[in-house]
Amino acid sequence: MAEGQGQRYSKGYSSIALTVGFAQPPSTAPPTATDIQGLFDRIAPVYDSLNERLSFGLHRVWKRMAVRWSGAAPGQQVLDVCCGSGDLALLLAHQVGATGTVYGVDFSAELLAVAEGRSRRAHLPAPLHWMQGDALALPFEANTFDAATMGYGLRNLTDIPQGLAELQRVLKPGASAAILDFHRPQGWLAEQFQRWYLEALVVPTAEQMGLTDEYAYIGPSVDRFPTGPEQVKLARQAGFERAVHYPIAGGLMGVLVVSRHDRV
Numbered sequence: 001m002a003e004g005q006g007q008r009y010s011k012g013y014s015s016i017a018l019t020v021g022f023a024q025p026p027s028t029a030p031p032t033a034t035d036i037q038g039l040f041d042r043i044a045p046v047y048d049s050l051n052e053r054l055s056f057g058l059h060r061v062w063k064r065m066a067v068r069w070s071g072a073a074p075g076q077q078v079l080d081v082c083c084g085s086g087d088l089a090l091l092l093a094h095q096v097g098a099t100g101t102v103y104g105v106d107f108s109a110e111l112l113a114v115a116e117g118r119s120r121r122a123h124l125p126a127p128l129h130w131m132q133g134d135a136l137a138l139p140f141e142a143n144t145f146d147a148a149t150m151g152y153g154l155r156n157l158t159d160i161p162q163g164l165a166e167l168q169r170v171l172k173p174g175a176s177a178a179i180l181d182f183h184r185p186q187g188w189l190a191e192q193f194q195r196w197y198l199e200a201l202v203v204p205t206a207e208q209m210g211l212t213d214e215y216a217y218i219g220p221s222v223d224r225f226p227t228g229p230e231q232v233k234l235a236r237q238a239g240f241e242r243a244v245h246y247p248i249a250g251g252l253m254g255v256l257v258v259s260r261h262d263r264v
């Protein structure tokens with residue numbers, strides 16, 4: 001496993017969405033990788049409390065579902081991409097137990113520091129490795145992991161097909177990944193609810209915490225994100241033989257479950 005590559009970042013990001021999926025305010029020039037890291041680094045101190053407040057604690061339920069659907073099992077070596085402050089990686093550590101290993105990868109040093117502190121305090125059963133790295137050029141050899149998760153990361157990637165291709169590359173044949181993110185609900189009522197939620201709850205809450213710019217454009221970021229069927233198509237194009245998108249939380253969230261065939 002090439003851990004040394006973990007510090008390498010790709011340049012030239014053209015757009016980005018932030019925390020529980022909030023887009024970058026519009027600017028004339030596309031943000032660079034440094035801009036994006038900076039954005040997440042600034043949010044790091046309040047990231048967990050905002051997540052908790054804005055999802056009414058429900059993100060923990062959705063994350064548990066993602067871990068279950070990733071197929072992670074005791075004794076396995078598993079990966080959480082775009083791990084942020086480590087929620088999914090910590091859940092994975094409980095799932096794989098003392099004989100398993102968990103890697104959490106993110107390019108925000110500040111969020112990784114939060115994750116590291118949490119794992120130190122949690123006395124987890126499985127060894128947990130936090131690595132600074134790029135989801136678009138994962139610092140691992142091909143066919144390394146038995147299962148993987150990604151929570152609210154895919155929508156943040158500037159190159160979703162490349163992110164999916166990287167995930168496919170590092171998973172072993174037969175392995176699965178569960179990718180949790182926002183979802184554009186079908187149906188007028190759910191759509192109106194999501195709009196109200198974003199405009200009346202998320203943006204004002206972020207404003208109260210001094211993060212107006214960082215959270216102001218969550219709506220457009222969700223609008224730009226591929227729908228469930230589009231995600232399935234992208235996953236197949238990335239080389240996954242099996243891809244199913246499950247809308248959850250009344251269609252406001254979704255989990256894309258992708259798997260490789262069990263032969264090389």
Ligand SMILES: C[S@@+](CC[C@H](N)C(=O)[O-])C[C@H]1O[C@@H](n2cnc3c(N)ncnc32)[C@H](O)[C@@H]1O
Nearest residue numbers: 019020040082083084106107108134135151152
């Ligand atoms: C919304 S946060 C999600 C964090 C965590 N998975 C969760 O569910 O709470 C998105 C994360 O993606 C990371 N990220 C975005 N683009 C990335 C990239 N190209 N490589 C690595 N991490 C990236 C950000 O630093 C951030 O921590």
